[in-house]
Amino acid sequence: MKGPTVVLVHGLYHRPEHFDAVAHRLRASGLGAVAPELHRGSLAADTEAVQAAVDSLEEPPLLLGHSYGGSVITGVRGARHLVHLASFVPDAGESAAALGGASAELRDAIRPEPDGSTSLRPDRAADVLHHDCPGPLAGRAVGLLRPQASGCGRGVPAHHSWKDTPSTYVVCAQDRAVDPALQRTMGSRCTEVREWATGHSPFVGRPALLVSLLRELLVPGHRS
Template sequence: MGAAAVLVHGLYHRPGHFAPVAAALRAEGIEVAVPELHRGSLAADTAAVQAAVDALEEPAVLLGHSYGGSVITGVRGALHLVYLAAFVPDAGESAAALGGASSRLREAIVPGPDGTTSLHPGRAVDALYGDCPGPLAAWAVGLLRPQAPGCGRGVPEHRSWKRTPSTYVVCARDRAVDPALQRTLAARCTHAREWPTGHSPFVSRPALVVALVRELLTGSGVAARRAEEAGGDTADR
């Protein structure tokens, strides 16, 4: 296809959460990078993703989920930015300043003795994977890891969405990041659409994510539109 995709996870998550999406894209001959964050700060996480983008031989669609939106905002050189239920910070803004986690997600956070936090498994299912079958939600929760403090308060050095084409995906049944906040942030992007999913469609509905990335790489919207229509009403802007 002559292009690539970089998938950027959010807080508490790992590259493994994108495994179904990454496998499907690679099966189509698309080069995929899924960098590990958890580097201790937004600046360090951004540097890791920038390195992944720079290492690719082809231009990449860069997808950031939740906190991953703050990360991709600071990365240069993407073909297209995708904000999946993600934060789109402007000058001086952080994910936390934009509204951060919902009360449901905050209630799931468990402080650790070393300053890190983790998520209570049962409450994490409710907040992050409420639209997933039980075994699938259990798999996703099992991949979650403790999170170092402070990343959500980081402010990106650059704001790539101001010069790079972007698409925002609102997850209308999200229990972790308020869909109303998502719609406000979507107005900052070039395009927006809405999916009838919870916070983590790369787990619950990976075909939607695969179709969107494919659409952006090929310029054809047919596959993504069909996948969205199969899941319910959508709205583009």
């Protein structure tokens, strides 16, 4: 893929399709968009999958990580800019779980599955992840959620790209899944911080807002 590209890295329980509205808008504006599939069984395996996506591009991409996806992009090398969207920014020896992990509301939405994985209860997931999103969009997003292998949130990155790569942290101030106060603490590790009055999933409810930020960071001189 030629030209400026955004690599969109989803969080636990999510799929690449959760970024469809963002990816469509990016491509319509002439930018590339890649959304790797995680759920590889461990943070190390998820990181390897995203690293392969980054390595396949002709130019260093902008790398966005949402929620647990922040732990993934922390371990990936070769990005031109990192965007942490309501996500975890681990330092040496830290995991997403050790930093604070899911909120009590999100933990209450998790249910065990017979195979040892977990899933999210649809009624509770909608309220925690998409409470500020229009009903049809929230319903589609909840329908896309999938079971999650255990242990990924306890994975510790082997590398910490935010220490040598420009980074932007987006605090979602109405988030019910990751405490906004924790987000502000993690954001202090990044180059700059933005704060939006959104819930956990602006890529569902406010895709144009997210695309505007990505274009601002990726295209010199662009500002909506």
